[in-house]
Amino acid sequence: MPGRRALVQSQILTAAADLFRARGYRAATLDELAKTLRMSKATLYGYFRSKEEILAAIFHRTMSLFEEGISAIRRGSATPDEQIRRVIRHHVRAVVAERSFLTVFFSEEANLPAHLARHITARKARYDRTVLGIVQAGRRAGVIATSHPRLLVFALLGMSNWVYRWYNPRGVWDADAIADGLIALAERGYASARRSDLTPTRLARLSRDIRALHTLLGSKRPGRRRP
Amino acid sequence: MPGRRALVQSQILTAAADLFRARGYRAATLDELAKTLRMSKATLYGYFRSKEEILAAIFHRTMSLFEEGISAIRRGSATPDEQIRRVIRHHVRAVVAERSFLTVFFSEEANLPAHLARHITARKARYDRTVLGIVQAGRRAGVIATSHPRLLVFALLGMSNWVYRWYNPRGVWDADAIADGLIALAERGYASARRSDLTPTRLARLSRDIRALHTLLGSKRPGRRRP
Numbered sequence: 001m002p003g004r005r006a007l008v009q010s011q012i013l014t015a016a017a018d019l020f021r022a023r024g025y026r027a028a029t030l031d032e033l034a035k036t037l038r039m040s041k042a043t044l045y046g047y048f049r050s051k052e053e054i055l056a057a058i059f060h061r062t063m064s065l066f067e068e069g070i071s072a073i074r075r076g077s078a079t080p081d082e083q084i085r086r087v088i089r090h091h092v093r094a095v096v097a098e099r100s101f102l103t104v105f106f107s108e109e110a111n112l113p114a115h116l117a118r119h120i121t122a123r124k125a126r127y128d129r130t131v132l133g134i135v136q137a138g139r140r141a142g143v144i145a146t147s148h149p150r151l152l153v154f155a156l157l158g159m160s161n162w163v164y165r166w167y168n169p170r171g172v173w174d175a176d177a178i179a180d181g182l183i184a185l186a187e188r189g190y191a192s193a194r195r196s197d198l199t200p201t202r203l204a205r206l207s208r209d210i211r212a213l214h215t216l217l218g219s220k221r222p223g224r225r226r227p
Numbered sequence: 228m229p230g231r232r233a234l235v236q237s238q239i240l241t242a243a244a245d246l247f248r249a250r251g252y253r254a255a256t257l258d259e260l261a262k263t264l265r266m267s268k269a270t271l272y273g274y275f276r277s278k279e280e281i282l283a284a285i286f287h288r289t290m291s292l293f294e295e296g297i298s299a300i301r302r303g304s305a306t307p308d309e310q311i312r313r314v315i316r317h318h319v320r321a322v323v324a325e326r327s328f329l330t331v332f333f334s335e336e337a338n339l340p341a342h343l344a345r346h347i348t349a350r351k352a353r354y355d356r357t358v359l360g361i362v363q364a365g366r367r368a369g370v371i372a373t374s375h376p377r378l379l380v381f382a383l384l385g386m387s388n389w390v391y392r393w394y395n396p397r398g399v400w401d402a403d404a405i406a407d408g409l410i411a412l413a414e415r416g417y418a419s420a421r422r423s424d425l426t427p428t429r430l431a432r433l434s435r436d437i438r439a440l441h442t443l444l445g446s447k448r449p450g451r452r453r454p
Contacts, residue, residue: 021337022337023337024252024253024335024337024338025251025253026251026252026253026254026338027253027337027338081418084417106333106334106392107333107334107335107337108251108334110248110249110250110251110254110334111251111253111254138417143418144417144418145417145418146412146417147408148408151400151405151408151409151412152408152412152417154386154389154390154393155386155389155408155409155412156386157389158385158386158387158388158389158390158392159381159382159383159385159386159389160385161385161389162381162382162384162385162386162388162389163381163385165333165385166381173378178378181374181375181378181379181382182378182382185373185378185379185382185413185416186412186416186417187416187417187418188415188416188418189412189413189414189415189416190311190365190371190372190373190379190413190414191308191370191371191372191414191415203430203433206430206433206434206437209437210433210436210437210440213437213440213441213444216444217440217443217444
């Protein structure tokens with residue numbers, strides 16, 4: 001259970017993410033942040049030594065959110081295609097639940113100090129490789145079809161992460177409805193109706209042929225297994 | 228043909244977008260920009276009165292790039308599904324060709340003055356509605372299948388725009404290869420192999436059953452049309 005210090009730290013980060021998202025990191029000041037939190041600046045400095053340290057903590061917390069998500073998904077015994085569904089769902093839920101964190105994460109990278117930017121880049125690359133590993137396991141299992149696994153990873157994460165730009169908390173869709181829609185699109189594509197319209201037609205034609213044969217033969221339907 | 232003034236303005240915007248992308252808009256200074264351009268600050272001020280005016284021009288130019296693209300796509304006589312392919316391709320090409328502009332556009336919105344932010348929001352909403360119109364025309368024509376047209380629009384623009392975050396100019400994929408991959412995924416989905424692998428197999432099995440029955444019966448294949 002987190003102690004009081006960790007709780008206050010978390011409150012500060014949430015308020016800071018909201019402020020940075022609304023005003024931009026560089027434009028926002030620690031005076032504004034302290035005022036929002038009804039906290040003296042001296043108290044605020046007791047938790048974070050600088051605005052940059054707060055930005056770094058926002059980046060670390062956001063990366064951890066994704067890393068913990070993918071670890072839980074990998075630990076389970078779900079098939080690769082189910083794991084990919086869960087990755088999409090985890091991203092959409094994270095973006096919806098922590099929109100300010102994600103907006104800062106996606107917008108303020110240029111303001112990270114160089115050593116931290118390199119560290120975050122490495123963690124992101126490791127994360128992408130883990131998702132790529134699931135896609136490749138899915139290809140081997142024959143449940144994921146793609147000739148460009150890396151492009152598939154970026155496409156899936158892109159459509160899921162992009163939710164941070166258009167999600168409306170007062171809208172009709174919650175995170176799971178959005179995730180369901182994205183999963184359906186990613187799995188079947190938007191041109192699926194045309195294809196699945198043809199297959200029943202061809203099946204119906206074959207069934208008619210078989211019925212005609214039965215009539216000609218005056219027999220019952222033959223068994224499916226042959227020697 | 229653009230005059231010299233327009234050419235210099237365009238050079239300034241390109242250099243500014245590169246600088247803002249690398250350093251962040253707020254951190255970048257007009258001194259740095261003038262130095263990069265080998266131009267005096269006085270000359271620079273002859274083209275743009277402030278850093279904010281440069282940011283505004285970057286946003287306008289980026290919006291115009293997308294608006295001109297969609298106008299050209301709408302003007303043609305392509306079917307709605309082909310129009311959607313062209314929208315995806317236009318986004319990927321724009322992101323790859325103008326990565327700095329797009330990065331600033333996607334990251335620095337919080338730094339726009341309020342009246343300009345509202346103006347850009349309205350133009351973006353109009354753009355999204357135009358793409359939505361194509362999707363809805365595609366549904367009516369039976370070539371686009373989706374129960375959530377708006378979600379489909381955001382998913383397609385999201386996977387295409389996200390390229391700005393991972394595109395590597397030294398990588399093996401050019402814009403058109405990326406667009407081809409995204410179009411294939413968006414149209415058919417990554418689970419297509421399972422379906423398309425199974426369906427032909429099942430259809431072929433049925434055909435074999437029918438042929439075997441014909442052989443047993445000693446008859447020709449019955450005609451397809453019956454009263």
